[in-house]
Amino acid sequence: xxxxxxxxxxxxxxxxSLAVLVSAPxxxxxxxxxxxxxxxxxxxxxxxxxxxxxxxxxxxGLLATFNGEVLWARDAxxxxxxxxxxxxxxxxxVLEQVENLDEVLIVPAKAVRIGESGVGIGAGEQQxxxxxxxxxxxASANEAxxxxxxxxxxxxxxxxxxxxxxxxxxxxxxxxxxNPHGLDEAGHYTxxxxxxxxxxxxxxNPVFRDIVASEKIRIPGPKGQRTIETSNKLLSSLPGANxxxxxxTDDAGYCVVASAQRDGIELVAVVxxxxxxxxxxxxxxxxxxxxxxxxxxxxxxxxxTTAALVPVSDYLDMTVPAVVASSTVxxxxxxxxxxxxxxxxxxxxxxPVKAGDRVGTMNVRQGQRLLVQVPLVAARDVExxxxxxxxxxxxxxxxxxxxxxxxxxxxxxxx
Numbered sequence: 226x227x228x229x230x231x232x233x234x235x236x237x238x239x240x241x242s243l244a245v246l247v248s249a250p251x252x253x254x255x256x257x258x259x260x261x262x263x264x265x266x267x268x269x270x271x272x273x274x275x276x277x278x279x280x281x282x283x284x285x286g287l288l289a290t291f292n293g294e295v296l297w298a299r300d301a302x303x304x305x306x307x308x309x310x311x312x313x314x315x316x317x318x319v320l321e322q323v324e325n326l327d328e329v330l331i332v333p334a335k336a337v338r339i340g341e342s343g344v345g346i347g348a349g350e351q352q353x354x355x356x357x358x359x360x361x362x363x364a365s366a367n368e369a370x371x372x373x374x375x376x377x378x379x380x381x382x383x384x385x386x387x388x389x390x391x392x393x394x395x396x397x398x399x400x401x402x403x404n405p406h407g408l409d410e411a412g413h414y415t416x417x418x419x420x421x422x423x424x425x426x427x428x429x430n431p432v433f434r435d436i437v438a439s440e441k442i443r444i445p446g447p448k449g450q451r452t453i454e455t456s457n458k459l460l461s462s463l464p465g466a467n468x469x470x471x472x473x474t475d476d477a478g479y480c481v482v483a484s485a486q487r488d489g490i491e492l493v494a495v496v497x498x499x500x501x502x503x504x505x506x507x508x509x510x511x512x513x514x515x516x517x518x519x520x521x522x523x524x525x526x527x528x529x530t531t532a533a534l535v536p537v538s539d540y541l542d543m544t545v546p547a548v549v550a551s552s553t554v555x556x557x558x559x560x561x562x563x564x565x566x567x568x569x570x571x572x573x574x575x576x577p578v579k580a581g582d583r584v585g586t587m588n589v590r591q592g593q594r595l596l597v598q599v600p601l602v603a604a605r606d607v608e609x610x611x612x613x614x615x616x617x618x619x620x621x622x623x624x625x626x627x628x629x630x631x632x633x634x635x636x637x638x639x640x
Contacts, residue, residue, distance in 0.1 A: 308472025
């Protein structure tokens with residue numbers, strides 16, 4: 226298998242790297258870094274986070290949500306050899322450059338000569354771009370990666386230029402490509418954070434998503450259909466696993482970018498520099514299970530819950546309930562602090578009032594971070610007072626102006 230580039234998940238860049246080796250070849254198997262981060266906090270700064278941290282032994286890795294929130298990271302911006310995780314970018318470039326995935330290529334001898342990881346595709350075979358993508362992503366076929374690169378880029382150098390152009394577009398700051406397959410080469414590197422960013426981007430493409438979730442595929446061969454099994458063992462062992470790519474080289478060690486989806490939550494784990502195939506899968510599984518244990522969908526508000534009583538200015542003592550407009554469920558990372566809510570409602574409303582009129586907002590925070598704002602609305606209609614009611618209210622207010630008393634109801638907060 227080959228090597229991979231780097232992953233830069235925006236918020237992860239929060240001082241994760243002690244040394245960012247952007248322009249030098251990367252060593253994969255260094256000592257395990259001590260700078261682990263949960264959310265945006267170094268775990269060494271919190272005894273609670275230290276106790277809650279996942280038990281991970283690889284030198285570099287990251288766990289993030291598909292919307293870019295980092296849950297755990299270690300040395301995630303360090304540039305490292307990436308092995309066959311490279312093929313995530315190879316697939317992205319091909320999918321964005323080629324319109325007809327059923328186009329048939331004659332596999333050139335140059336593609337087959339690359340060696341190392343392969344599925345036995347021979348020079349002169351006719352293969353569709355779709356089947357070559359499948360062989361490359363499911364079984365890490367180097368000959369498929371080369372054939373695709375030569376078709377799209379004209380040469381390895383031309384295709385690498387397209388890869389680096391896309392890396393720049395995705396702001397992969399710790400990534401550089403020199404080949405489409407990931408075999409060790411000077412100047413070919415990535416980071417855990419960049420890989421996570423790239424992986425979640427790639428998973429937006431339905432063709433890519435479908436291929437990397439496949440436990441086996443069938444492609445044409447000289448003697449009929451070949452059956453090819455995935456190199457990603459998590460697909461058959463981890464509930465919800467749906468991708469993405471493995472890799473191994475001497476410099477990179479054992480790597481995996483793994484994704485899984487459960488109960489509306491999708492997470493990506495990046496493991497770089499594991500010492501064995503078993504360790505890379507164990508560490509990725511540990512990260513994903515830990516993530517699903519701490520990052521879950523949570524009901525923040527229930528529709529029609531009364532938050533306050535808002536005075537109606539035209540009456541002496543009438544209020545209208547301000548209720549939560551809708552039930553709200555959001556993903557919450559429970560290690561980022563307590564969830565609190567506060568309300569902001571108008572001082573009063575003027576009649577007539579219609580049920581559903583906006584009268585305020587419920588603000589839900591976790592620590593200092595605003596999670597969601599939920600509208601508060603009037604729960605019922607309130608008609609404007611008729612002429613005789615207005616006269617009675619006017620007289621009463623005049624009396625109270627002299628002898629004391631409220632001119633309208635006081636607001637009441639219920640939440």
